[in-house]
Amino acid sequence: MSAKLRELLQAVLVRLVSRDTPPGPIQKWVGSRFLRHFPGQLSCREFEDFVYDYHEQNLTPKQQTTFELHMRLCPMCRTHFRSYVTTIELGQRVCDDHDELPDMPEELVQAILSARSAR
């Protein structure tokens, strides 16, 4: 298949299935056949297998392109990936509030000092 024809087909499919709403039955039928039969496409399940490595920047350039094309085509996976990244950032920042560090109980300080002296 020529590169030009491939680009044209992809552009048509992007218009057809890429929306910010969940796909309807017709979009799903067309989309699933496209993802199954069009060379170089990922299914949502395969996309899921690549999410970690894409985020960690471990994919080859070709894998990265395929991953990104699926993300353009599939609103569910696009939103899934966006929420996945935000979740990681939330996890990283959820404990960064210095005011929320616990107080060091005085009895624990004394217990540590006593245990050290006993050794």
Next chain:
Amino acid sequence: MSEDTHEKQRGGGCARTAPPAARAPDPQKTRGESRLVQALQAGEGSAFEELVRRHGPNLLAVARGIVRNDEDARDCVQEAFLSAYRSIARFEGRASLGTWLHRIVTNASLMKLRSHGRRPEVSIDPLLSHFDEYGFLEGPIHSNSASAEELLQRADTRKMVRGAIDQLPESYRTILVLRDIEGYSTDEVVELLEISRGAAKVRLHRARTALKNLIGSVFE
């Protein structure tokens, strides 16, 4: 995010706000730290007390995050400080004191978890992604494109995320805490948990996906 970024974020030992003495850029505080190390290596009792008071709160937070039990966390902190005391002569200052202590208390906390023995774990499968008959990802689309920073402005986000992390099965919670909260690199996590790199990747991805699904309402 790359491991390099994680390393930079960790700074004084973790993605959590590091204790002031553990941050590198302030020369005044760095000098304070090197004096403290010298005093510790000389066996000064007051220096050990200063170490405990300065780094105790952060170590207690790290231990609590891993063992989720106040009494166990205190045991871990005590064990960590005593272990640090025993090995301070070998401390060469390649990392900050905060980073060094952070690693020690993490090891003590993981030892504590292991000492409780392997408990039967609830399956994480219901919290993972599911696919319909066409192979499409199932589930509601949360179209909120707010950044983590914007979401954290809401009063209940922090509480909800912490609560969701606590709901994860233990092995998944532990790897998520080590990597995403405490900021260890993948290589460090592999070493700390004594698992293969492949197992760490699968477990961490599942933990993140499950957490994402547990906090779904944050994105609405």
